[in-house]
Amino acid sequence: MxxxxxxxxxxxxxxxxxxxxxxxxxxxxxxxxxxxxxxxxxxxxxxxxxxxxxxxxxxxxxxxxxxxxxxxxxxxxxxETTSRANHVEQQFMEWMLRGDTRPGTSINELELARQFGVATNGIREFLIRFSRFGLLEKRPNTGWLFKGFTEDFALELFEIRVMFELRSAHLFSRQPNTSPLWDKLAALKVAHTELLKRIESRYHDFSGLDNRFHRLINEASPNRFIDDFYDIISFIFHYHYQWNKHDELQRNQAAILEHLAYIDALESRDPERIRRACQAHLASAKATLMRSLV
Amino acid sequence: MxxxxxxxxxxxxxxxxxxxxxxxxxxxxxxxxxxxxxxxxxxxxxxxxxxxxxxxxxxxxxxxxxxxxxxxxxxxxxxETTSRANHVEQQFMEWMLRGDTRPGTSINELELARQFGVATNGIREFLIRFSRFGLLEKRPNTGWLFKGFTEDFALELFEIRVMFELRSAHLFSRQPNTSPLWDKLAALKVAHTELLKRIESRYHDFSGLDNRFHRLINEASPNRFIDDFYDIISFIFHYHYQWNKHDELQRNQAAILEHLAYIDALESRDPERIRRACQAHLASAKATLMRSLV
DNA sequence: AGCATGAACTTTATCCATAAAAAACAACTT
DNA sequence: AAGTTGTTTTTTATGGATAAAGTTCATGCT
Missing domain, CATH: 1.10.10.10 (Winged helix-like DNA-binding domain superfamily/Winged helix DNA-binding domain)
Structure with a gap:
């Protein structure tokens, strides 16, 4: 029902x-x-x-x-206020990120269905949806291959992320000065500074800010494939860091500083400076993720 | 059953x-x-x-x-030898590309199920799978929004395609001379020349060659997200040109020549020349697609 | 006419059932 | 022991049913 x-x-x-x-x-x-x-x-x-x-x-x-x-x-x-589909998502992510599921394992719809207490249909729909994240592969009539949240995955993810973000940051900086996005950027800058002041107690709020920031950068030159890719990133990071709180305060504090440098670079309109700030930030995000994968 | x-x-x-x-x-x-x-x-x-x-x-x-x-x-x-899932795929693509479905239309699982003669489950699974192609959007509890195979779609698709292909072509050219992929490239070059000779009767064979060529370029520096994106391209082109045979011979002949120039550029290892050949080819593929969208 | 509620109808989310296909187990043969 | 074939068990692909949620129609009130 x-x-x-x-x-x-x-x-x-x-x-x-x-x-x-x-x-x-x-x-x-x-x-x-x-x-x-x-x-x-x-x-x-x-x-x-x-x-x-x-x-x-x-x-x-x-x-x-x-x-x-x-x-x-x-x-x-x-x-009682989350749909089955949502439950499945959460349980699966926990199963994947917490459990010691080895890359190369095959995933069995029926088994997950029993484990999560839902019908196989729900599992299958989730897996289909999730397979675009590059961590699963369907083998028809047979089952699913779990490819693992591995170092390779993170490297490939970040390669694309850097390409996309450099592109978007560049295009953002080329907007006319009259674009309303500049105001939004200024507002975000303030929000970052505010958060930095209270970082000790509010470091949790960073992830929302991070999202807003990166989505804003894409807004100047929308492309659905880039947006979709950013969905993958948000999703992965959301769950990964939900169960991996190590050093959260330090991580977020450092990221805020990087964002601020990045924002300044954007405001300067200097392409080379933008490139450097953007790359520095992503390199550090990547290093953080890689460290937590060991 | x-x-x-x-x-x-x-x-x-x-x-x-x-x-x-x-x-x-x-x-x-x-x-x-x-x-x-x-x-x-x-x-x-x-x-x-x-x-x-x-x-x-x-x-x-x-x-x-x-x-x-x-x-x-x-x-x-x-x-009787194609699974329901396959039937659904074909019928849906025909419905989308042939029919005069306007962008912004909402898609109704039950209606499609009736129209295609399958259970709603199959429709839903297909739509979930297909939604990663950027042509659909799910609105929970409500249905699906068809965004349309529009000019915007094609522009966004090609923006990414160019980024990815320039990156892959560049990395391909930087491989050591001992890489076996150079031999594969040489073999493909021969296949292109052969096909060109017989183009009048065999122009149909180009699409397979096209696929092999672009996948080979990606092989030098694998990235699952790029591969996945190329899946989208293949899929879209496969169906689009299946029902849109206009000028097929000329199109394919021109594309073969572009590929040959592109291959020569790769073999020269000259970055600038590669960039130009790659861009020229993609620009022409894009123009062809855009023309057919009018 | 335009908005409010009430009622009927349609569609989605979800579970369940089952034949086909795959996988695992068992017994033989060389 | 490795490879055959026969048998049983498990899993996937697909259809069907139904309560919940959404949408449309009907009626009544300003």
């Missing part, structure tokens, strides 16, 4: 909105809520129904207002 | 081997046949069973020999 995670997540969101007083007085129309929560009206109605049932909202003559106070126990547990 | 296309294709192959006298005298062992045909022994046995049943092979005391002559009617029809 399909999970009702969309509903549960929406319900939790609505509960938070109620608690934070974002829905004071008469509640907005179903359509308005739908827009705010990004789900269908059908789901909104289901949420409203349950909220009314639990007296979190009061319905009097077709008018809805906030009801009793929201309690912690009103929320659905987080585990 | 799973299709028995693997068996039927294997059967047809075996029939051809029998007809062509590749299996004269006592037939090879099941294991040997398995190796030659690239299927499991289970399938080999099924094929042998049917061959015996139809008296195409004779079994006397555990020894198998060729039986009566193979007739055309012994073959399974081609349509």
């Amino acid at each position: 399909r999970t009702d995670t969309v509903y549960k997540k929406a319900f939790n969101r609505a509960a938070t909105m109620l608690r934070d007083g974002q829905l004071s007085g008469e509640l907005p129309s179903e359509n308005e809520l739908r827009r705010r929560m990004g789900v269908s009206r059908t789901t909104v109605r289901k949420v409203l129904g349950e909220l009314a049932h639990r007296e979190l909202v009061a319905e009097r003559g077709g008018v809805r207002t906030a009801g009793r106070a929201v309690e912690d126990s009103d929320y659905y547990p987080d585990a | 799973r299709t028995d296309t693997v068996y039927k294709k294997a059967f047809n192959r075996a029939a051809t081997m029998l007809r062509d006298g590749q299996l004269s005298g006592e037939l090879p062992s099941e294991n040997e046949l398995r190796r030659r045909m690239g299927v499991s022994r289970t399938t080999v046995r099924k094929v042998l069973g049917e061959l015996a049943h139809r008296e195409l092979v004779a079994e006397r005391g555990g020894v198998r020999t060729a039986g009566r002559a193979v007739e055309d009617s012994d073959y399974y029809p081609d349509a």
Whole structure:
């Protein structure tokens, strides 16, 4: 049966909105809520129904207002708000990055399905999706070959990353001075400086900033294949560093400094300086990753 | 139910081997046949069973020999030898490239499933696989957005292709003179010249040659992401030109000449000359594609 | 006419079942 | 011992069913 995670997540969101007083007085129309929560009206109605049932909202003559106070126990547990597909993704990544699965191992849909507690279909869909990351290969009628998160993989990944980023950085710097992206870059620079000041406690926030920065650079000259490739990078890094927290503070601090130098270089419009700053940053990111692979 | 296309294709192959006298005298062992045909022994046995049943092979005391002559009617029809997944691929590509599907249309799994006569599962798997080609986008819980085989797509595709190919060609030329790839290149050069002589009748053979050539260039410095990208190119071109035969002879003839110039440039090891030959060839491939998109 | 709710219909996410194909095991033969 | 063939077990490819979520239609209210 399909999970009702969309509903549960929406319900939790609505509960938070109620608690934070974002829905004071008469509640907005179903359509308005739908827009705010990004789900269908059908789901909104289901949420409203349950909220009314639990007296979190009061319905009097077709008018809805906030009801009793929201309690912690009103929320659905987080585990019930992620779809099966998401569960599979997380479990697989953990299996791959944590476990000691050797490169060259073959992957068995049925076995993973049993291990993760889902139907084989879900496993297969995930593997198909994931195979574009270059870590898997499908052998028809037979199964999947796990190629491993190896040094080779990292080298090949970074070779492309450098090519793409040099290209994008160059094109970024050639934009007219009137481009709004320059302002966005300036804003990001500020964000970096701010984070640097508080790095001791907030070093966790760097990964979001990193993402924004690299995506901004690509924005000046969009190319779907480059964007897709950056998806691979984000994905891999997200999971890899999620389970590999070693030296996180130092790593991130160093990266912020590199970003700042990189931003300055971009602002200088000097091609050679840009090239150097970009390469320096990527070389260090690569070294960090390689070190953690040993 | 799973299709028995693997068996039927294997059967047809075996029939051809029998007809062509590749299996004269006592037939090879099941294991040997398995190796030659690239299927499991289970399938080999099924094929042998049917061959015996139809008296195409004779079994006397555990020894198998060729039986009566193979007739055309012994073959399974081609349509029965392609898996559902393959059917879906072909039908979808036809739907996309032939039909007048506008960019921005949304794709409906159920509708395609009905139209192609398969279960939704198969459609979905295909779409997931295909989405890495940059022509589709999945919107969860909602459906798929068809982005269209547009001019933008072609421009972005070629931007990457040029980057990758310049990189690979450069690295190819830096190989030591002792590398066996130089011999392969020389062999390909001969094949090109041969084909050029017979171009009037054999122009169809170019696409195989084209593939071999570009893959050879990448072989000197393997990178899975570049290989994967080349898969996209092959796939797209394969289907696009399958239904777009306009000027095929001229196109291919011109491309052969470009390849020959390109090969000569590589053999010269002169970086600048290589760059020019490579760019010239890709520019012309791009122009051809763009022209056909109008 | 334009927006709100209610109800009906369609599509997606997910599980389950099963024939075909592969793989593993077993028993023989040379 | 290595290679055969026969048999059993496991896994993949594919169809089908259904609750959840999305979309469209219908009705009513300003």
